[in-house]
Amino acid sequence: MVRQTVRIVNKAGLHTRPAAMLVKIASKFKSEFFIEKDGYSINGKSIIGVMSIGAPYDSEIILQFEGVDEEEMAEAIYTVIARGFEEL
Amino acid sequence: MKEFEEILKNSSNWIKGIPASPGIFTGKAYIYTKEKLEIKHGEVNDVDEAIKSFKEAIQRSSYELNKIFGLAREKMGDQRASIFEAQLMILEDPQLINSIEQRIISERREPEFIVYEVFNKYLNVLYASTEPYMKERALDIDDIMQRLIRNLQKKRWVSRIQNDAIVVSKTLTPADTILFSRNNVKGYITEHGGLTSHAAIIARSLDIPAVLGAINSTSLIEDGSTIIIDGFHGYCFFNPSESQLKYFKTKQEKIRLTQKKMEGINSLPAVTTDGKEIKLFSNVDISGEIENVTSCGSEGIGLYRTEQLIEELGEFPDEEVQERIYSDLAAKIYPLNITIRAFDLGGDKTRLFHPHEANPFLGLRGVRFLLENEELFRMQIRAVLKASVNKNVKFMIPMISTISEVKKCNLIIKECMAELDSKGINYDSSIQTGIMIEVPAAAVMASSLAKETDFFSIGTNDLIQYLMAVDRGNDTVALLYQEFNPAVLMTLKFISEAAISNKLPFSICGEMAADPMAVPVLIGLGFESLSLSPSGIPVVKQIVRSLSYSKCVKLIKKLEKLESEKEILDTIEQFFITHKISRNNLIF
Numbered sequence: 001m002v003r004q005t006v007r008i009v010n011k012a013g014l015h016t017r018p019a020a021m022l023v024k025i026a027s028k029f030k031s032e033f034f035i036e037k038d039g040y041s042i043n044g045k046s047i048i049g050v051m052s053i054g055a056p057y058d059s060e061i062i063l064q065f066e067g068v069d070e071e072e073m074a075e076a077i078y079t080v081i082a083r084g085f086e087e088l
Numbered sequence: 089m090k091e092f093e094e095i096l097k098n099s100s101n102w103i104k105g106i107p108a109s110p111g112i113f114t115g116k117a118y119i120y121t122k123e124k125l126e127i128k129h130g131e132v133n134d135v136d137e138a139i140k141s142f143k144e145a146i147q148r149s150s151y152e153l154n155k156i157f158g159l160a161r162e163k164m165g166d167q168r169a170s171i172f173e174a175q176l177m178i179l180e181d182p183q184l185i186n187s188i189e190q191r192i193i194s195e196r197r198e199p200e201f202i203v204y205e206v207f208n209k210y211l212n213v214l215y216a217s218t219e220p221y222m223k224e225r226a227l228d229i230d231d232i233m234q235r236l237i238r239n240l241q242k243k244r245w246v247s248r249i250q251n252d253a254i255v256v257s258k259t260l261t262p263a264d265t266i267l268f269s270r271n272n273v274k275g276y277i278t279e280h281g282g283l284t285s286h287a288a289i290i291a292r293s294l295d296i297p298a299v300l301g302a303i304n305s306t307s308l309i310e311d312g313s314t315i316i317i318d319g320f321h322g323y324c325f326f327n328p329s330e331s332q333l334k335y336f337k338t339k340q341e342k343i344r345l346t347q348k349k350m351e352g353i354n355s356l357p358a359v360t361t362d363g364k365e366i367k368l369f370s371n372v373d374i375s376g377e378i379e380n381v382t383s384c385g386s387e388g389i390g391l392y393r394t395e396q397l398i399e400e401l402g403e404f405p406d407e408e409v410q411e412r413i414y415s416d417l418a419a420k421i422y423p424l425n426i427t428i429r430a431f432d433l434g435g436d437k438t439r440l441f442h443p444h445e446a447n448p449f450l451g452l453r454g455v456r457f458l459l460e461n462e463e464l465f466r467m468q469i470r471a472v473l474k475a476s477v478n479k480n481v482k483f484m485i486p487m488i489s490t491i492s493e494v495k496k497c498n499l500i501i502k503e504c505m506a507e508l509d510s511k512g513i514n515y516d517s518s519i520q521t522g523i524m525i526e527v528p529a530a531a532v533m534a535s536s537l538a539k540e541t542d543f544f545s546i547g548t549n550d551l552i553q554y555l556m557a558v559d560r561g562n563d564t565v566a567l568l569y570q571e572f573n574p575a576v577l578m579t580l581k582f583i584s585e586a587a588i589s590n591k592l593p594f595s596i597c598g599e600m601a602a603d604p605m606a607v608p609v610l611i612g613l614g615f616e617s618l619s620l621s622p623s624g625i626p627v628v629k630q631i632v633r634s635l636s637y638s639k640c641v642k643l644i645k646k647l648e649k650l651e652s653e654k655e656i657l658d659t660i661e662q663f664f665i666t667h668k669i670s671r672n673n674l675i676f
Contacts, residue, residue, distance in 0.1 A: 046181050
């Protein structure tokens with residue numbers, strides 16, 4: 001299992017477009033992926049789930065990956081968030 | 089106007105709401121009541137059958153939404169249609185579908201009950217949020233759920249609506265608004281919703297009158313009865329009297345005639361009788377209004393308010409989206425010019441970002457917000473620069489109060505240019521960047537500011553509010569909001585003299601530019617460029633064409649000596665009469 005905390009660095013936060021981006025990348029991997037925020041835990045492969053968490057600029061979310069390709073998946077997801085969903 | 093007030097005073101058969109989209113129409117009401125969802129929650133005998141009907145409902149819903157999405161794209165363009173694209177993505181969410189199917193199998197209960205339960209898990213989170221855009225998002229997700237459940241119940245749209253009806257409803261979803269427009273609907277009246285709701289945005293872009301927030305309208309108005317909708321003022325009249333019908337019929341006819349008459353003037357230049365050319369530009373909110381800009385005979389877009397994009401999209405547009413929107417606009421308007429104003433957030437504009445200020449009008453708004461959120465500002469600058477390749481784009485910074493703010497902005501713009509240079513990206517290296525003069529401090533320092541910038545644009549709405557220290561939304565003091573107060577006049581004169589002596593182009597983009605009474609004043613002060621809403625341009629142009637510049641200058645000499653707004657207004661009124669200039673003010 002990989003578990004890490006990341007900070008949202010793009011100003012607009014995790015709005016619809018980044019949510020869709022995250023879900024699309026996550027869907028390419030086999031591992032399970034969960035996002036934790038404010039006590040909620042949602043499946044990172046679900047658009048409705050990701051849309052229902054509010055993660056504004058500079059907030060922290062916890063990512064958790066579990067499965068055969070968890071390392072690669074964590075790396076891919078972490079990179080896109082750190083890059084601010086290409087919005088920086 | 090007087091007549092309208094009399095009608096209101098002498099009757100009580102009207103409902104007041106928010107004027108969300110302009111226009112007048114008299115027609116039959118169609119009361120649209122959404123069936124309240126009744127959700128069966130019993131057990132199912134045949135699980136396979138239940139799963140099958142759930143899958144069919146998903147398919148049917150996708151089919152419906154795809155149709156609506158197509159219709160929306162065709163009627164309002166891709167940008168605004170994206171509301172529906174997000175809804176479609178939810179119907180394809182594997183996690184959502186899976187968990188609903190799993191629960192149908194393990195709990196053996198009605199699929200509609202499971203759908204309701206699963207969706208509400210998410211909806212409750214969204215409704216609990218304090219962020220307005222999260223609540224908007226909830227409405228869209230709720231709409232999807234309703235659609236799915238309706239399809240599970242095998243119910244179809246009951247949109248057997250007659251042509252030319254006025255829809256009266258408690259709420260309207262974006263999908264309703266679009267679908268009804270197919271039946272040539274002539275108006276929307278709702279009990280809930282405001283100017284920024286999706287329904288209002290759609291009604292405006294479809295050019296259908298709308299009055300939202302008209303309380304009790306579904307109970308006061310009878311289905312099939314004749315009603316009048318006045319989207320200019322935000323009123324609807326039920327069981328209208330003969331005299332009301334006649335009044336609005338005449339009004340509607342007058343508007344039609346004025347528009348027709350004005351069509352002829354659109355191709356003529358706005359030149360005074362003694363040959364001074366006045367450039368008339370359009371203020372534009374949303375991309376859909378672009379057609380009006382070119383059809384009303386304006387010289388381009390003098391003010392494009394970008395903060396509206398955020399409200400429209402419900403989120404902050406990224407650099408790519410901004411670049412696409414700005415480039416698209418610049419291309420459509422070419423060879424005319426467009427002046428893009430940087431995000432003017434704060435004040436009454438939008439509260440998406442920081443709702444916690446005690447006094448937002450004196451808070452972090454305009455350029456202050458931009459400098460505080462520099463990355464966001466740079467994002468916008470780069471997008472504007474990239475859209476400037478055809479050299480018909482100007483950029484403008486709102487709410488400047490000090491010279492150092494202007495210097496900071498100029499430096500950031502230079503840095504953004506260098507960044508694009510290093511990437512080999514094309515832009516207009518001689519792009520004009522100007523500032524808004526709307527803070528009294530900036531007005532006082534106009535001469536110094538003129539040396540740091542390419543042009544001034546005077547925002548009279550805010551300037552008057554700050555100058556008179558009056559919130560015009562506050563009824564108790566609103567009378568102090570005086571466009572023709574001597575202090576306002578003297579301030580405008582001071583700014584224009586500073587601009588003229590520095591050979592700096594200057595224009596005005598507040599509501600004052602659209603006020604027929606203000607036209608001779610502004611021309612007399614030396615304004616050569618005005619920016620106003622497209623609908624006001626024909627009237628202003630007609631006035632410009634009947635004025636002489638030298639007489640307007642003389643008018644200013646007279647006005648300078650006056651001490652009250654009333655004296656000034658009386659003198660201008662007299663000026664119109666003496667010179668036999670008609671103020672064609674038919675469209676309110």
